[in-house]
Amino acid sequence: MKLNKIIFLIACSFLTLAGCNKYLDVKPDQKMLVPKTLADCDALLDNRSTMNSSFSPVPDIASDHYYLTAANFNAIANSEDRNTYVWNPMTELATNHWQAPYKVVLIANQVLTLLNDIDRTVNPTDYDRIKGEALFFRAYSWMQLLNVFTVGYDAAEAKSVLGLVLRLTPDIDYVESRSSLEDSYQQIKRDLQQAVPLLPEKIVIKTRPTKVAALATLARLGLMMGDYVIAEKNAKEALDIYDVLIDYNTLSKTASAPFVRFNNEVIFHAVTFTNACINPTIAKIDSNLIKSYKNDDLRKTLYFKSNNNGTYAFKGRYDGAVNASTFCGIATDELYLTLSEALVRNNKVADAIGNLNKLLRTRYVKDTYLDFNSADRKSVLKEVLDERNKSLIMRNLRWMDMKRLNHDITFQQTFRRIIDNEIYSIEPNDLRYAFLIPKKVIEYNSIIQQNQR
Template sequence: MKIKNIIFMSLWIFLGLTSCDKYLDVKPDQKMLVPKTLADCDALLDNRTTMNSNFSPVPDIASDHYYLTDVSFNAIANSEDRNIYKWDAKTDLATNHWQAPYKVVLIANQVLALLDDIIRDKNVMDYDRIKGEALFYRAYAWMQLAHVFTLGYASETAKKNMGLVLRFSPDIDYVSPRSSLEETYVNIKKDLEAATTLLPEKITVRTRPTKVAALAALSRLGLMMGDYVLSEKTAKEALNLYNVLIDYNTLSKTASAPFPRFNNEVIFHAVTLTNACINPTIAKIDSNLIKSYVKNDLRGNLYFKNNNNGTYAFKGRYDGAVNASTFSGIATDELYFTLAESLVRNSKLKDAIDCLNTLLKTRYVKNTYVDLILNTKEEALREILLERNKSLIMRNLRWMDMKRLNQDKSQQKIFERVIGSDTYFLKADDLRYAFLIPKKVIEFNSLIQQNPR
């Protein structure tokens, strides 16, 4: 394998932040080690800052869970951030929204290439685990990129709509065009399915993927695709392996960060880059969302801080932090909502309601929750989606939900932002559900076609 494909300078070349000529002018440091062992592969994947902490916050910035006051909006110095917030069609995202997840893809590809030169039989368990982790990381990064840069998935349009740039090699000597949306989802699914056969079942380090994480990611992918057979099957399999829910009665309602990092519901830990718009010091939670929590619902006090001026800030991050980034990993409560929704869409009404009640019982003051009785499929779906929206706040999932639910005519909704005297609307099937690929990326690789406007 070429040394230049191993040295991390290739990251910047691949992502277009420097030129090939400049790269060739750099003399390789002979002290830099060329990875070649399973331990080296582990070290590459164990870089939490790169592999778990740099996903794009755009899906939360663009979501309807919060709003900015006119004063706060105008005080945000970065015009790009303001444009994301108001869904501006011409928003030019900073390159890190594209670059950071593709670093994960590059490292995953590097590990997979290294494994081709390592004899599996010498340490089958670690070899398979590492391969499964690399496949998971690549697929998960693609999923995060798809949230931001592609339109919602619909089987009738997936072949013609543009997907991602799919990279399968760490080699920097070639450029890649975009795939179709269908090809993107097929390859994500393929990686995750392979990962489920290779990864260990037991969760030991929550920053590293397991079989449960791969199954949970597949169940999320099923929702994104509208493949509710897939989402039901994989959510069930994941919950059969790990179904721990936190009893919210055990948490402190007055704590500034009620949920500890790596808490028992976290299946896979990941967080986003920071962004001013979602800083809890200025982001105000939507008032209608606040009003939706009834008296004994513990989520109201655990998720939100009363600003004592009629507004509320979010404090319920699932990674024990209160700052300008959000949790973008996987937790068991998401799995319960995925299973409940999939069951009801697959016309298994009783099982769906039982699943929802099992989850919600842990969110209410002890002995006060009354099981929901829902008589129709439509009623149950409406309730499940309502409770999902009330629970999965600042999880980097709401934009995905807004996008996918607008593929369903019965769920379509027009969203709006009010800034001063201006009102901005986001309609169903709006092309702005896919943000523009950063201009610098397009300039670097002319084969990459820009999202339409």
């Protein structure tokens, strides 16, 4: 297949992201197709198994949305998974948590480089779209990596804190050190801002980025940075283009997977790879989270399945699957919640309430939802954050929220796990919010500095 031939040619580059120089000795077959056209670029970016399914599930594994019984925990064969679950400071993640997202970055860089040798005037529409897609994929992958391997953003310290390896070319003859956290965020913001005017507005193929997806990702980045002006502006612009919400009354409460893949709220489709800890056959939803839903709240029946023993499993994935991976794309419910939080933090309390109520009316049994109202900004912010926590289950977002909210003394929290009567905890702003870079990456690329412990 043409796509396989193209990917083979850049495979050597991908493998060197882990620094294994022996792969540089592999000589590609000269008969293999060299990518050089817009069609070739499309083929690279449309490889869904790589571009949309290569993200780490660590942000869900480490989140507080679920728990494991001692029996289930001890039955997990992989010590890495068990250590991730209890926030072991010396957890050694497998290389693919780093390597797989960086493969997306590599392919995006390959496409951007190819575009330099293609005449834009021949087909400016496709040229711009492809460039925008490549910029988006690179930024989105870096954001996923930020969530796993860096501490939360603090503007006062970000210039002196380690960020990502910002590879901007597909060249394989050099290694790159880690940039600062500030530079990492700014590069992601630049990529997304450049992508916005290049991407199409209409959402047709949900594995492909659009203007809405780029704006929504910028809004998410604003939350991560605590820049609520950016979050509000971009969330508003995204919802001005696409604001579709599903009426949860139209969904089956008894279905094993109530939400179909590419459902109407999905803006951009992406999933993580699998992990034993979050397998719904053993991962049990936190009982306090279950209790937080009112009786007429349809999320309780659409998101969760009773295990018939007082515990619940998650079934509400937004891509129609029920397995040991999670949806980590973008959907409109997240956008509404992002906008609501940004509005209240920007002292636009009434607007925040109206936006939140618009979302929640679609989540309750018809005509049972009573609009939330309050004149107290702190109460409104708490309500918005509570609803965010209740809506965005297993979306690879909770770890991001745990991390960023710990910078706000009002919402700081120590999280705990209990296994065989032993308590494991993670404190606010703990260095363990940044997982260690996989050992093999550091061994092969000594210039890359490890996270502190």
